[in-house]
Each structure stands twice: as C-alpha cells, then as structure tokens.
Amino acid sequence: xxxxxxxxxxxxxxxxxxxxxxxxxxxxxxxxxxxxLLLGTWFIASILLLxxxxxxxxLEWLRAPSGAIPMAxxxxxxxKHALDGMKVFIDDYVHEPGANFVINTLLLFLAVAGGAxxxxxxxxxxxxxxS
Amino acid sequence: xxxxxLHRATGIALSIAGLAVITWWLMALAHGPEAYATxxxxxxxxIGLVVLIGLxxxxxxxxxxxxxxxxxxTGAGFELGVNKTFAILTIVGSVILTALxxxxxxxxxx
Numbered sequence: 001x002x003x004x005x006x007x008x009x010x011x012x013x014x015x016x017x018x019x020x021x022x023x024x025x026x027x028x029x030x031x032x033x034x035x036x037l038l039l040g041t042w043f044i045a046s047i048l049l050l051x052x053x054x055x056x057x058x059l060e061w062l063r064a065p066s067g068a069i070p071m072a073x074x075x076x077x078x079x080k081h082a083l084d085g086m087k088v089f090i091d092d093y094v095h096e097p098g099a100n101f102v103i104n105t106l107l108l109f110l111a112v113a114g115g116a117x118x119x120x121x122x123x124x125x126x127x128x129x130x131s
Numbered sequence: 132x133x134x135x136x137l138h139r140a141t142g143i144a145l146s147i148a149g150l151a152v153i154t155w156w157l158m159a160l161a162h163g164p165e166a167y168a169t170x171x172x173x174x175x176x177x178i179g180l181v182v183l184i185g186l187x188x189x190x191x192x193x194x195x196x197x198x199x200x201x202x203x204x205t206g207a208g209f210e211l212g213v214n215k216t217f218a219i220l221t222i223v224g225s226v227i228l229t230a231l232x233x234x235x236x237x238x239x240x241x
C-alpha cells in the first residue's frame with residue numbers, strides 16, 4: 001500500500017465481486033471427504049476382518065467385485081481429494097504465479113499417474129493380465 | 132490451532148506417503164510373489180512399521196478433524212468451550228483408534 005492511500009485492504013476488495021472460481025473446488029473437497037469417510041472406513045474394517053494379511057488373502061479380497069470396486073473408488077477419490085488438498089496448501093504458500101503453476105501442474109500429473117497405476121494394478125488382479 | 136495444523140500435516144503425509152504406499156502395495160500384489168516379498172520386507176521392517184503406524188494415526192486424525200471441519204462448515208461448534216473440547220477429542224480419538232487397530236493386528240487377532 002502506497003503512502004497517502006487511506007483505504008483498507010477490505011475497502012479495496014469491496015465491490016470487486018468474487019474471483020469467480022474456487023467455490024466448486026471448495027465443495028468438491030468436501031464431497032470427496034464424505035466419500036472417503038465411507039471408503040476409508042470400509043478399507044480399515046476390511047483389513048481388520050480379513051483372516052490373514054498375506055498376499056493370497058489380499059488377492060482373494062481384491063479380485064472379487066466386492067473388493068475391487070470400492071478399492072478402485074478409494075484410490076480415485078483418494079487421489080482427487082489429495083490433489084485438491086495439496087492445491088490449497090500450495091496456493092497458501094507459493095504466491096509467485098509461475099512457480100505456483102509449475103508445482104500445481106506437477107502435482108496434477110503425479111495424482112493422475114498414481115491413480116492410473118493403482119487402477120492398472122487392480123485390473124491385473126481382477127482380470128489376470130501380464131505378471 | 133494445533134489441530135488445524137495437524138489436519139494439514141496429516142493431509143500432506145497421507146497424500147504423499149499414504150497414497151505411495153497404497154499404490155506400491157497394489158502394484159506389488161499385481162506383480163506376483165517376488166515383488167510382494169520386496170514390499171513385505173519393507174513393511175515388516177521396524178521403519179516400515181513406524182511409517183504404517185504413523186500413517187494409520189494420520190488417517191484417523193485427518194478423518195476426525197475432517198469431521199470437525201465439516202461440522203464447523205455448517206456454522207456450528209464455534210463456541211470456545213465446545214470448539215476446544217471437540218479439538219482435543221480428535222487427538223484422543225485418533226490415538227485410541229490407532230492403538231486399538233495395531234493391538235488387534237499385532238497381538239489380539241487370532
């Protein structure tokens with residue numbers, strides 16, 4: 001703020017309207033959090049109820065649709081929620097537009113790659129492709 | 132304040148380490164016994180166990196403080212006493228749930 005400018009930050013922002021974005025991001029973060037509340041509880045409960053924690057038991061669990069489908073949802077919604085959360089964190093601390101764009105884009109690529117790898121692995125478990 | 136910082140810290144831990152472990156675990160299962168043995172060697176080492184227990188606690192802490200945030204998003208729970216109690220309960224809850232889960236996995240389970 002230059003000297004002689006008596007307006008407060010809120011006074012400057014007043015009347016400018018919203019940034020026209022962010023609302024959707026905010027809501028998506030909450031909707032995915034509710035989905036993860038259910039999927040996360042399912043995951044923990046499943047681990048607790050499995051008779052053994054060995055590869056054969058895991059395979060049997062994740063090969064069946066009752067395991068494969070919630071697990072696929074968990075990784076997809078998990079990576080989406082992680083990406084949305086990391087963006088909030090990055091936007092709070094990295095203000096330089098170039099660096100902000102680079103980091104957010106990198107995180108987007110990582111999240112999409114991670115989701116694709118997990119879904120590929122689940123597909124291999126269910127349909128038994130290359131191994 | 133502390134719970135709010137913990138929400139971020141645990142969120143970042145879950146985003147990076149949590150999802151990396153799940154992805155590695157799924158890929159190891161998909162790739163057969165040898166790949167899984169490598170994963171198991173890491174996850175059964177004491178460092179692996181510390182990471183897994185840390186991630187479990189992060190999950191419960193993030194989940195409980197996430198519920199707290201959802202309640203506060205509705206405009207409820209801002210009274211000082213209520214707010215503080217709820218915040219402390221997220222930590223107490225996450226520690227208890229983590230302890231119970233690992234007690235079951237490492238000992239009690241038949």
